[in-house]
Amino acid sequence: MRFSQFGLTTLKEVPADAEIVSHKLMLRAGLIRRLASGLFTWMPLGLRVLRKVEKVVREEMDRAGALELLMPAVQPSELWEESGRWDQYGPLLLRMHDRHEREYCFGPTHEEVITDIARRELRSYKQLPVNFYQIQTKFRDEIRPRFGVMRSREFIMKDAYSFDIDHTGLEASYGRMHDAYSAIFERLGLKFRIVDADSGEIGGSRSQEFHVLADSGEDAIAYCDADDYASNIETAATMAPDADRPVPAAELEKFPTPGVKTIDDLCEMLGITPAQTVKTLIVEGTDGPVALILRGDHELNAVKAQKIPGVASPLTMADNATINKATGSEAGSLGPVGMPLPLFFDHAVAGLADFSCGANEAGFHFKGVNFGRDLPEPETFDLRNVVAGDPTPGGTGTLSIARGIEVGHIFQLGTKYSEAMGATVQAPDGRNQVMEMGCYGIGITRIVGAAIEQNHDDDGIIWPGPLAPFDVVLVPINMHRSDEVRDAAETLYAELTDQGHEVLFDDRDARPGVKFADAELVGIPHRLVISDRNLAAGELEYRHRRDAESRNLKREEALKLLKESSVS
């Protein structure tokens, strides 16, 4: 491709709305352009990268025996009513109707459609196992699209769905996808980690996420190198403290705390640490508001809390009016002592003695609070996020926390959809049996952003080889003044293209600095500079995007090097 004909516009300055590096670089390098909130056009350069991701994903899915098909993006509401998700899914689902006022949605995922296909097409256990996949555009009406392509509303996803006769079969299908996903992210050259996950809206039992590690990731991952444990922080379990509670030493005392609204305020006034306090959060319960009690330095984990019987799901914080009505006090002065609501204590709170908390009277707190005297012995729950240093569930090590970008998610769905939609096949014994399903997603568009988060420097993108939009960039110096340079560049361009290289030929009449800067911004792995200077010696100047320095190579050596690198 000749640069002059590629319609590529790079930017020196970044649009002000870009927050993270990948978003900035994608805009600067001309990969994407924004249309509206969470909606992006993939420009020619960006589309080349997207196709590379698709290629790797497709090859590995095919290798794993999955069958590609393509389902409609627009889906009738009836299917979603069958599965029960038309009412459950909420505002994330973009709904619309046609001229006959029939209701549809733009698919955020395709369990319903594929289950419908399966129940129509699959008759016998002999047709199983089978795994269908597609690479297709989804739409999810995110509350807050951000970070460019990382959390957009319209995005491209590879989604696959397996059907098995029984749970053993499902586990085998799931295992094949687990391995295929690992192979995909290996091939893409990304550093990733597989973690246990919550199955969320999709439902089902076992589920794991594939995270590309990056500090800008929206997810926190808890992991332990001692025993291979890794989990999304949403689901990482905390253990009840096994050490005995200290013996109470203090008397219960109520004291005035004017202006104290936060744990930090309280700590400052008393000269204590947040771990010696308790905070009380009022949330909606299944039967009126309830109180969740956490240690002052711990964070509530909404995913875990909303699974506790008696707590409303999704977790909803009570507003101030509700709090005032239910407690007779106000936010900032709440505590478990004398609280008229159902109390849910976190495990860690039960390990405290002589702690401080609100007194349920505006402007007053308690100190020296103790269980068994001021409060009954608590029943405790897992309510909080794990923190670095917590013991692993296996008990063999302690947890570390890293940040990640979720690029893949695999689920064992079981019979959730097949049961609801009557997807059965005839089993060997002649009876109709509900199929066991798995579903497996990869965020194709998100991978592009994630790859940049992990592979860039101050000058721009550094594409891993398999993702690069071009593998070689030719930079002729002063081509428009030197016939020698022009001839050499044209010949090289033709030759490399013939050899199957994807070459970006910077034939613009621009100064060298401009070309170098663009080549680095765009991140093409191999750069060859053609100039009078090195042409006289029969040489080309070679530099890999990752190298600090360039080196002069004989023309044949350079060609050989490129040939070898494209094989690996």
Added chain:
RNA sequence: CGGGGCAUGGCGCAGUCUGGUAGCGCAUCUGCUUUGGGAGCAGAGGGUCGGCGGUUCGAAUCCGUCUGCCCCGACCA
């Protein structure tokens, strides 16, 4: 959904407080010079200042309203 902020040429911004008919840098086009790390000079094109309504002799600027966008937030108990 709650809170904050922004909206001026393709991009980044100034001008708004204190009303007087729009400016800078980058990008684009022309010419000359320059040519190994985002060139210089000279010139040019391009903006109903997000929409609507109001105040005023006069509105980018003041007032009202709507829309769009960005950031923060379920951590305040």
